[in-house]
Amino acid sequence: MEHYPVMKEYVVQYLNLKDGGIYIDATCGYGGHSRYILETNSNIFLYGLDKDEDAIRYASKALAVFKNFKAIHSGYEDMDRVLEKEGIEKVDGVLMDLGFSINQIKDSERGFSFQIEGPLDMRYDRRNELTAGEIINRWGRRDLIWIFENYGEINRATKIVDAIIERRKKKKFDTTTELADFLTKYCRRQGKIHPATKFFMALRITVNNEIEILKEGLKKAVLFLKTHGRLIVISFHSLEDRTVKHFFRNNQQLKCITKKPVLPDIEEVIINPESRSAKMRVCEKV
Template structure:
């Protein structure tokens, strides 16, 4: 596996929001191949610490190569286990946390993972391959009304009903087994032309359902606010309007309670230079906040 394929998004903006303290304790809740964590590590002193979390074993293996440092601890974990993981390590409060949401290039480019439109492999899309639910189960077992709901709610897909209907109709003949097979069915169902693949929003919705990403994000944000020290920082990069909306609303609710100061009144976007250098950053939206008081 080529571990050099991932380029961390909006690194300078993340570092500015997190406002790294030399002796601080920081969590990268989606450590991936360690790009963001490495930049944080460069700014830490001998007493600083990074806890890198990911539910993807391949990502953790990748991060181990880059983050071979006594100040870094890598743990297989999902967002909802954040507090539990930190307490096991004797950490009650943190100075900053980063969530970099969505699917990584590491996952997309490994066709065996079943995330890519172009993969002839079985539909999978699990970030943690030890879990049982796969994209194949969603596509071939969910009733039409449920498929339509997730395509609409998780994918913002205007043709949700039509695609759900075509999937169910196709299933009467045979199961939909591969990513390429599903992508082609969607392409024929959606009257859309443009730069993005017609299956983008449907694949996104299925991935979110398989990994329960919205439920995990909601719980992870809640635990993060609880764990932050006074003046600690939270930084979230999202790539999907539903995720960004959830983060925005959560920040506003915490601000109304007097728990958080929103640093980014509007989400920060990648620069044109970054998008040119790293096209996968084009849909990134970054929001940040500062903890105002202890719980």
């Protein structure tokens, strides 16, 4: 199954592609947005970055016909090193489509899904050491409460964390479904949302240090944008969106192009329900 590039028409429209321009798809994944950008304008150069080596390998092959594309295994927070190595001083636009791809969530070995049995991993970049298993089985009470309340936005996580600690004394959590079943037993379902959803989100954000890395990536993107260069960020939960909104508003070098976040059209949500929580914000360097 291929990842469906969210709001791809808006992405291309807001990127304002210029002939001869250099652009960065900072979260290239399996290349959905990159392909659409390259098909829209063949007179640009596009770099695709991703932390996930499998994704980069796939995108390199899938987009090999485009000689004006290069996929690079790197986090966007290391954009400076990538651009220096490529001999590029400034770029015309950067796209950041945050979170994980459908390919990652469907791959049982990656451990992102609470519905598919797999190891408690959740790393985008498997060169990093910290996994979800390490956090859930070894981290202390206070840290677990903090990540679930702050990154999972769970009200009062104390009781469930105490239950997790009791349980892991007897047997550690080995798989995603084992943890999800345990959480289901202890937490009430809120509407349509599965009780494990927010816990898994908190673990994923922690494993990948997503909020701090997002702040770092936004700073680097602005640093390398040309005047009038555009930065587009698509986020999927309130914590990410808040981080982006504050960053755009508080940065004197940026002018917000989208006063309110752009949302996918209803037609897109019907075709791709995963897009329903997407919010896109765009700014321009002044």
